[in-house]
Structures are given as C-alpha cells and as structure tokens.
Amino acid sequence: MSKRINIALIGNPNTGKTSVFNLLTGLNQKTGNYPGITVEKKEGICNLTKGTKAHIIDLPGTYSLNASSLDENLVIELLLNKNDKDYPDVAIVIADVENLKRNLLLFTQIKDLGIPTLLAINMSDRMLRKGISIDVEKMEKALQTKIALISTRKKTGIDDLKNLIANHRKLSSTSCLDFTQIDTSYFESLQKTFPNQTVYKLWLVITQDVNFAKINRNSIDQSEGSHTRSASFLKRLQQRETIKRYQFINEVLKSSYKINLEEATDFRARLDRVLTHKFWGYVIFFVILLTIFQAIFDWSSYPMDAIDSTFVSLSEMAKTHLPSWFVPKLIAEGIIPGIGGVVIFIPQIAVLFIFISLLEESGYMSRVVFMMDRVLRRYGLSGKSVVPLISGTACAIPAIMATRNIENWKERLITIMVTPFTTCSARLPVYLILIALVVPDTRVLGANLQGLVLMGLYLLGFAMAIIAAQIMNKLLKLPHANTFVVEMPNYRLPLLRNVLITVYDKTKSFVLEAGKIILAISVLLWVMASNGPGENFKEAEKIVVESTQLTGDALEQKVVAHKLENSYLGLVGKAIEPAIRPLGYDWKIGIALVSSFAAREVFVGTLATIYNVGSDEEDTIKNRMAAEVKPNGKPTFDLPTGMSLMMFYAFAMQCMSTLAIVRKETNSWKWPAIQLVSMTAIAYIAAFVTYQIFLYF
Amino acid sequence: MTLAELNKGERAIIEDLVTDSVPLKLIEMGCLPGNLIELVQLAPFNDPMYLNVNGAHLAIRRETAYKIYIKKLAL
Numbered sequence: 058m059s060k061r062i063n064i065a066l067i068g069n070p071n072t073g074k075t076s077v078f079n080l081l082t083g084l085n086q087k088t089g090n091y092p093g094i095t096v097e098k099k100e101g102i103c104n105l106t107k108g109t110k111a112h113i114i115d116l117p118g119t120y121s122l123n124a125s126s127l128d129e130n131l132v133i134e135l136l137l138n139k140n141d142k143d144y145p146d147v148a149i150v151i152a153d154v155e156n157l158k159r160n161l162l163l164f165t166q167i168k169d170l171g172i173p174t175l176l177a178i179n180m181s182d183r184m185l186r187k188g189i190s191i192d193v194e195k196m197e198k199a200l201q202t203k204i205a206l207i208s209t210r211k212k213t214g215i216d217d218l219k220n221l222i223a224n225h226r227k228l229s230s231t232s233c234l235d236f237t238q239i240d241t242s243y244f245e246s247l248q249k250t251f252p253n254q255t256v257y258k259l260w261l262v263i264t265q266d267v268n269f270a271k272i273n274r275n276s277i278d279q280s281e282g283s284h285t286r287s288a289s290f291l292k293r294l295q296q297r298e299t300i301k302r303y304q305f306i307n308e309v310l311k312s313s314y315k316i317n318l319e320e321a322t323d324f325r326a327r328l329d330r331v332l333t334h335k336f337w338g339y340v341i342f343f344v345i346l347l348t349i350f351q352a353i354f355d356w357s358s359y360p361m362d363a364i365d366s367t368f369v370s371l372s373e374m375a376k377t378h379l380p381s382w383f384v385p386k387l388i389a390e391g392i393i394p395g396i397g398g399v400v401i402f403i404p405q406i407a408v409l410f411i412f413i414s415l416l417e418e419s420g421y422m423s424r425v426v427f428m429m430d431r432v433l434r435r436y437g438l439s440g441k442s443v444v445p446l447i448s449g450t451a452c453a454i455p456a457i458m459a460t461r462n463i464e465n466w467k468e469r470l471i472t473i474m475v476t477p478f479t480t481c482s483a484r485l486p487v488y489l490i491l492i493a494l495v496v497p498d499t500r501v502l503g504a505n506l507q508g509l510v511l512m513g514l515y516l517l518g519f520a521m522a523i524i525a526a527q528i529m530n531k532l533l534k535l536p537h538a539n540t541f542v543v544e545m546p547n548y549r550l551p552l553l554r555n556v557l558i559t560v561y562d563k564t565k566s567f568v569l570e571a572g573k574i575i576l577a578i579s580v581l582l583w584v585m586a587s588n589g590p591g592e593n594f595k596e597a598e599k600i601v602v603e604s605t606q607l608t609g610d611a612l613e614q615k616v617v618a619h620k621l622e623n624s625y626l627g628l629v630g631k632a633i634e635p636a637i638r639p640l641g642y643d644w645k646i647g648i649a650l651v652s653s654f655a656a657r658e659v660f661v662g663t664l665a666t667i668y669n670v671g672s673d674e675e676d677t678i679k680n681r682m683a684a685e686v687k688p689n690g691k692p693t694f695d696l697p698t699g700m701s702l703m704m705f706y707a708f709a710m711q712c713m714s715t716l717a718i719v720r721k722e723t724n725s726w727k728w729p730a731i732q733l734v735s736m737t738a739i740a741y742i743a744a745f746v747t748y749q750i751f752l753y754f
Numbered sequence: 755m756t757l758a759e760l761n762k763g764e765r766a767i768i769e770d771l772v773t774d775s776v777p778l779k780l781i782e783m784g785c786l787p788g789n790l791i792e793l794v795q796l797a798p799f800n801d802p803m804y805l806n807v808n809g810a811h812l813a814i815r816r817e818t819a820y821k822i823y824i825k826k827l828a829l
Contacts, residue, residue, distance in 0.1 A: 120782050120783060156809070296778065316809075329794065330795075335797070428797055430802050
C-alpha cells in the first residue's frame with residue numbers, strides 16, 4: 058500500500074533550497090497561496106521508492122524562526138501544529154557548505170520543535186576549492202541527525218537524500234538547546250505550567266505571537282505563574298538564546314568542520330571591488346538597466362508583432378466561418394481580441410523576469426541594494442526598494458509582494474505606495490500604440506525619436522515614484538527603527554533550470570490573473586456595445602438611411618457608427634465626455650478610459666473591441682485608430698491627445714489587482730484608497746496641462 | 755570604540771552590543787561578542803557598511819554600527 062510522507066524544506070535564502078525542491082519534484086509541482094494570504098506556497102510530489110510518495114512543501118527562505126512578518130507566522134504555525142494536514146513527518150534543512158555555521162542556527166531551531174530533522178549540506182562540490190573538509194559521522198553524532206552532502210549544480214547526493222527521507226523513522230527528535238541554561242526560573246516555570254508541550258514551541262508562541270492547538274500568547278500570559286514580561290526582557294532572552302545556539306554550533310563544528318580561510322574569498326573580493334566600486338559600480342548598474350530595457354523592447358517586439366497579427370486573422374477567420382448569432386459573434390468580436398490583449402504581454406514579462414531572476418540568482422541584486430541604500434534613504438526608501446522598483450517595470454503585483462523583505466515599516470509602506478508609478482508592462486502597449494500613432498518616426502541626434510519618448514516615459518515613472526516617496530516621507534509620522542541588514546551572498550553562476558522555472562511560474566500567474574479580468578471586461582464591453590436602449594439603437598438603419606444620401610459601404614459604416622453611439626456603451630462614454638473633453642478625449646476614448654480602471658492593458662483591447670464593432674474590414678488596431686477622425690476631419694489621435702493620454706496612463710492608478718494586493722499587504726483600505734484618489738488626480742492634472750501645452754504647437 | 759570608526763580593510767573583535775537597538779537578525783547572522791569582524795567595503799558617503807563577520811558577509815547601516823563596540827586588531 059502506498060503511503061504519503063509530508064516533508065518540509067527549510068533553509069536560509071541563497072542556499073539553493075529551490076534547486077533542491079526542483080530536483081526532488083521535477084515539474085511535478087504547483088505554486089499556490091497559503092489560505093487568505095499571499096505568501097507563495099510551493100508544493101510538489103517526489104517518488105522516493107516504489108510505492109512511497111513524498112509530499113514536499115518548500116517553505117519561504119528564512120534565517121531563523123524569529124522572522125516577524127505576519128504572513129510568515131502562518132508558516133511557523135504549520136510547524137507547530139501537529140494536527141495540520143501539512144505538518145511535516147520530516148523536515149529537511151538545506152545548508153550552504155560555505156555558510157554552515159549560520160545555516161545551522163535554523164537547523165537547531167527546527168530540531169528543537171521536536172520534528173525529525175535531516176540536514177542536507179548543499180554546494181558540496183565547492184568544498185575542495187574552498188579548502189573545506191567535513192567529518193560527516195562526527196557531525197551527525199553531535200547534531201543527532203543524518204546528513205546528506207549534496208550538490209544541486211552537479212546533481213549529486215540527491216539519491217542519498219531520498220534514502221534518508223525514506224528512513225526518517227530512525228531519526229532522533231531530541232532538542233539541541235537546554236532552555237533552562239538561558240533563564241532557569243522563567244523556563245522551568247513555563248514548562249511546569251504546560252508539562253505536555255515543548256518549551257521551544259511555547260517560547261515561539263510568546264515571542265512571535267503565533268498560536269497552535271488552543272495555545273496563544275494570551276493563554277500563556279494568563280496562565281498560572283504569570284509569564285508576562287516586558288518586550289526588552291524578551292528580546293534579551295532571545296539574544297541569549299541565539300548566543301547559546303551559536304555556542305552549541307561552535308562545539309559541533311570544532312570537531313567536525315575544517316576550513317582553510319586563505320583559499321576562500323579571492324574571486325569574490327575581486328568581483329566586489331569592481332561591482333560595488335564608488336564610481337564604476339554605478340556605471341555597471343546603469344549599463345545593466347539599459348540592457349534590460351533594450352531587451353524588453355527590442356527582443357520582445359518580434360513575438361509581439363506576430364501575436365498581434367495572429368489574433369487579428371484568428372478573429373477574422375472566426376467572423377467569416379462562424380454563423381452570425383450571439384455566441385459565435387461574441388467569440389469572434391469580444392473574446393478573441395480580449396485574449397489577444399493578454400497573450401501579447403507574455404514576451405515582455407518573460408524577458409523581464411529572466412533578467413530579474415538572473416540578477417537575484419547571481420547574487421548581484423544584493424550589491425545593488427548595498428549601493429543604492431544611501432541614495433534611496435534620502436527619499437524615505439530603502440536599498441531594498443530597488444527590487445520592487447525594478448520588478449515594477451514588469452508588474453506591480455509581484456513587485457509589491459517583494460517589499461516584504463524591507464524590515465522597516467515606514468520604508469516598506471512608502472515603497473508599496475510609490476511602486477505603481479513605475480512603468481509596468483500593462484502600460485507598455487498603450488504607450489507603444491500611441492507613440493506609433495503620434496510621434497514621428499525620425500531621428501534626433503542619431504537616436505530614434507519614438508524610442509526616446511518611450512525612455513522618457515520610463516524615466517518619468519521613476520521620477521514620479523521618487524517625488525511621491527519624498528512627499529510621503531515628509532508627511533508620514535512613524536517611529537524610526539533601524540533594522541537594515543542585508544546578506545551579501547557569494548557570486549554564483551545562475552542555474553538555467555531555476556531561471557526557467559521562475560519565469561514560467563511568474564508569467565503563468567500573471568496571464569491567469571490578468572487574463573481573467575481582461576476577458577471578463579472585454580465580454581462585458583462587447584455586450585454593452587452590441588445592445589442599446591430605445592428606438593435610436595434598434596432603428597439605426599432606418600434613421601441613417603432617411604437622413605443621408607450615402608450608399609454602399611459608406612452607408613453601412615454610418616449605420617454601424619450610429620449604432621455604437623446609441624448603444625449602452627456609447628451612452629456611458631457620452632455621459633463622461635464633458636469631464637474628459639478638456640484632456641482632449643472623445644467619448645470612445647472615454648469608454649476605454651473607464652474600462653481600463655480595472656486594468657490598464659484593457660485600453661488597447663477596448664479600442665480594438667469598439668472599433669471592431671464599428672468596422673468589417675480586417676485590419677490591425679493601429680490602422681483602425683489612425684483612421685479615426687474628429688468631426689472636423691482631423692485624426693482623433695493627434696499629438697496633443699496622444700501625449701495627454703500617455704500622461705494620464707503614466708500616473709493614474711488603473712489596476713484593481715494592484716489595489717487588492719496593497720490592501721492585503723498594508724492590511725487596511727486606507728492606503729489603496731489614498732493611492733487611487735491621489736494618483737488619479739495627478740493623472741488628470743498632468744493630462745490636462747499636457748494637452749493644453751501641446752495645443753500651442 | 756564603535757564599529758562606525760573602523761576603516762575599510764581593518765579587522766576587529768566584537769566586544770559588546772547595545773541589546774535593545776541592534777536587530778536580532780544581525781545577531782542571528784553571527785554578529786556576536788567575541789567574533790571577528792572586517793570592514794570589506796563602504797558605499798558612497800561611507801554608508802551602508804559591507805562587513806565580513808566570521809565568514810558571513812552582510813551589510814548594515816552606519817547608525818547600527820554605532821551600537822556595536824569593538825576592539826581593533828593590528829593589521
């Protein structure tokens with residue numbers, strides 16, 4: 058009979074934990090969320106032996122169980138609660154052979170929870186080069202565990218690890234630390250009050266405010282013997298605990314671990330000297346950024362063009378071959394262009410995530426954090442805001458989630474608030490199509506003017522983020538806490554496999570998340586555009602024929618235009634027209650604007666839907682937009698309107714998913730509401746001013 | 755003296771920490787009394803500071819460095 062073993066993978070960041078997970082599960086994995094929160098939950102299945110399957114959970118990387126964010130507490134609770142369905146039968150702590158001492162701290166904590174714990178020492182292929190030797194038997198004895206020396210890069214030791222997992226019943230679960238050594242009376246009385254519980258679990262409940270099996274901070278506080286203490290008393294005990302753990306680890310390593318320091322750090326030091334240089338470090342960073350943006354636009358434009366025209370011909374094919382009643386028409390005119398509007402982002406998002414995961418995997422990102430911290434701190438941000446700000450150029454959602462490792466709440470909040478100003482990929486199609494329409498394709502000082510405008514818009518986004526940060530920094534009155542600590546990991550050649558899995562994962566979740574909204578909206582729009590109230594819509598043909606002398610194609614177009622104008626959608630657009638007229642927009646653009654408050658990328662799709670309803674010819678969206686004219690015969694998308702629209706999209710908060718994630722991360726509606734109102738106000742003013750200025754040219 | 759007074763390339767032994775204002779994470783990464791500490795690199799304006807504590811590499815802000823007391827080692 059087959060049975061399931063629950064395994065938890067735990068480890069410090071930068072130990073190759075994800076690589077171990079990928080090797081154990083292959084593609085047999087899925088990424089979801091823990092219920093109610095946005096911490097990624099990665100699960101997978103691994104075949105240990107014939108008939109034995111292991112269910113593996115990859116927990117978020119952490120230096121210690123003392124991590125303090127609310128979300129991580131749920132992860133700790135999983136390790137405390139024996140009744141949880143994911144409670145591990147065995148925990149595997151992944152350690153980096155070069156940072157073994159620090160990595161063992163987490164190991165001792167996990168083991169003290171009473172969970173059978175294995176140690177997998179990764180990057181063992183580097184031992185020889187780094188002058189490290191390990192006496193595995195001695196170390197196993199001292200730590201009372203089993204150890205696998207593995208290398209995810211060379212793919213060695215994985216079978217040993219699987220064997221150890223299969224034999225997990227033989228593991229001891231005695232703890233490493235005797236808590237009474239830290240504070241005898243406090244911990245003895247704690248144990249006396251809860252004789253059936255592990256002391257370390259109780260201690261975590263007290264210090265981390267987590268709970269399990271009906272025990273929480275309150276019930277301990279109110280328990281017999283009163284265990285309430287001041288925060289600074291608890292912190293001092295935590296420090297003493299950490300020191301004791303290190304003493305234990307030092308004893309363990311003294312007899313079983315040897316390192317020849319001379320051979321250790323040469324390559325790293327040389328690379329650091331260049332990459333964190335006070336001048337060249339910044340030049341290199343700037344060049345890398347330029348390369349990334351270049352890649353996003355240049356490399357992705359080919360697949361994007363291909364996707365665009367494929368969907369145009371698909372829609373056309375559907376139109377000609379499907380019967381013309383409601384559902385097929387909806388597919389041809391609403392759904393296919395709608396899906397096209399999502400799929401077209403895939404190349405850019407993928408390229409951006411390739412670069413971001415390369416920067417993170419290689420260890421370079423920490424150097425950027427180090428270099429940028431002082432600069433960004435002036436604006437109330439942290440060096441760690443660099444990662445969200447760069448990721449924000451792909452999508453604000455993962456970017457805002459990446460603010461979690463900013464320890465200081467004020468810096469984190471400001472980062473969350475300003476990240477949506479960075480030019481996310483959803484703005485890109487709006488920019489691209491408007492630039493193509495209104496900016497002449499000429500060269501200025503040897504550079505392509507269209508490219509320059511686009512780069513200007515990116516810089517504008519960053520500049521606005523910085524300005525907004527500075528304003529918030531002045532306005533927000535929050536207590537100052539200095540908590541900035543960042544690990545500077547060793548440089549590593551990124552593993553292609555990890556990069557690809559990350560890119561696949563992120564792209565997929567973006568497409569699914571954004572896709573749902575975009576699809577729903579394009580269907581709704583199409584229905585609203587194809588129906589209308591009253592005679593004006595139903596009798597459109599008759600009314601138009603009576604009022605003009607036109608015949609043939611021209612007449613038909615006039616009928617279609619009349620229908621659209623009197624549809625439900627047209628009425629909505631007309632209703633808001635007075636408000637957006639000063640920005641240079643007509644009611645059709647108004648519809649696109651309103652619908653893109655759910656998600657920006659809907660703009661192009663909406664115009665595609667609107668103009669698709671209004672025309673029969675096969676054509677790209679761009680050509681249709683270029684053909685639109687104002688009542689006076691001039692093109693609708695001229696320079697003033699185009700520039701004004703770009704300003705509006707640069708600043709407006711038009712993304713429901715971002716607002717939802719800000720709500721989750723700040724745990725309040727206040728911050729997303731402020732974002733929505735202030736960003737939209739800024740956008741309106743900026744668009745208005747831009748339109749008026751460009752009218753004079 | 756405090757860690758903030760250390761120059762680039764110099765080494766010291768950590769003697770004491772101001773418990774209440776040093777983040778626990780720093781201690782967990784090995785920044786403990788008795789450990790060897792080396793200043794590897796400084797960012798512009800000498801802040802943050804890139805350190806090597808007993809083989810663990812990390813960066814902290816100067817304000818935190820004022821809370822760590824050290825004894826400088828001769829080069």
